[in-house]
Amino acid sequence: MTVSIDEIGGEISLEADSRRRVFLTAAGLVALLALVALLSLTHGAVPVPSGRVAGILVRAIEGRGVDPTQDSLIVIHIRLPRLFLGMMIGAALAMSGALMQGLFRNPLADPGLAGVSAGAGLGAALAIVLGDRLPQGLAGLGSSALPAAAFVGALAATSTLYAVATRGGRTSVATMLLAGVALAALASSFIGILAYVSDDRQLRDLTFWSMGSLGGANWVKVAALAPVTALMLAVAPFLSRGLNALALGEAEAFHLGVHLERLKAAIVFLVAMAVGASVAAAGVISFVGIVAPHAVRLVVGPDHRALLPLSVAVGAILLAGADVLARTLVSPAELPIGVLTAAIGAPFFLWLLMRRSGGFGV
């Protein structure tokens, strides 16, 4: 068992190689994000040239306020919050997907497929329909009741899913996906009951939640979602090592010094919070959580220290980009973004299933 110098050199360059690859990917994603942001601000029912957008942004950043032209109002009060909301929701959903895939030790886990979004949607629907039935004095609670209810719904769905699908540290793909189907069916049946007892306005709201849209974006929603996204980004680096170790199995992760119960609780809480907040702000948007981490894994591999932050970037790009398409494809009308992500994501998911038929892979 002698070791040649060449082999040792090769081993060191392996690490440097993967670092370089992560760095290049990150740089590429930042450039792509900037491009999507520019497209998002310039395109829509009313085109605003990029020079004009730059002028408006510089003026706002310098604190000289918003000049009262139509372009300025569109960019500052409609497109900018919409861009931020799209990026944050994309980031939150992509991170949730990556976290769930790590927790379930399965690359097919996704908040949408596994019924977590449906749980959050049910919570939101309850808040929409029953919120109006609250006594007059409590009407002020309405705005905070919706995100809270979505969070509770997502938390209940994630916990149930974990309890059902994971036995003795092993998750069966089939059980997880079927449990997700059951949870989604349960949620949609309750939403159906709620639709039955709701009035016209509530019915319109319900339809909006189930399809997902960034159409209602405003600075209030951006401000509400910002702390959630910030918390996720701040906590994620501390979960990377545990998630990497978990790839070996629960017992093995424990032997490597990972506090399993703490890790699981943190992930379930973060996923419920992110999905709850996303659903409250923009309704149910599926497949971002599965597409983004997969794309990243294909390029830089499964190490969560790179996977989590890069998935966040890809998720932000995907959703902001999908929103540009949603606004321009049938302009001046608009496609619901959830419909668009599903149209792109579902075939991708089928392709993944076909690729995986040989055993486990990406």
Add this chain to the structure above:
Amino acid sequence: MTSILSARQVSYSFRRRPLVDAVSLDVEPGRMTVLIGPNGAGKSTLIRLMSGELRPTSGVVLCEDEDLARFSPERLALRRTVMTQAIQVSSPFLAHEIVRLGVDGIGRVSARERARIVEQCLAAADALHLAAQPYATLSGGEQRRVQFARALAQIEAARTVHDRQALLLDEPVANLDLPHQLALLDAARAFARRGIAVLAVLHDFNLASRYADVLALMNKGEIVACGDPASVQRRDLLSEVFAIDLTVGTTLASERPLVVPSRWLSEG
């Protein structure tokens, strides 16, 4: 020297069935302790109890006079390393990335040292040439060697903060060809000679006899004999525990027992 891990009258029951029954065992530094016994004797359960993964139903496992139950997972990882029987990796890691999992976050190791430990341990497990391969594409035996390298890497990283370490190996040579079985056990023994306490489950009588400094024979949850291989591998005892007629001899070169099924000696 005192033992690093020691089981004191440890029992473990699952659904009222005792899997391990009042076992006491000391795992001492510098020695290779080997567990043998028939399937279902409780060997793996004992490993899981001594690693802190399972809590005893009664009795106590001590790590240098402190109850193992009081250790956090982080502290445990700095004192003992475990290689379990069946490891399924759920992410498409490369072999060297698997080994690095043993070093990440363990002890005080610089990036340069970490790369050195990963290489050294891959080499010790004769898996350096597999470093850049996807783990999933390796054969069963190659995967075992990479996992062994990972276990060695954890020991090396943990040694940067604590001298006294235990290495627990549950059937480490399963799926390995004979040369690699010998190489792996040589490497484990080399670690023992450097002051690590090694506890390994083996199924092959002759490997156990060759490599054990202390041999413990388990049956039905109990340790029925413990000592040097010659005192444990007696014909009457082994034949009774394994319910098969065995013949025990020695080679001319060594006192260590050689065990074969008796019928091999009479068949044509």
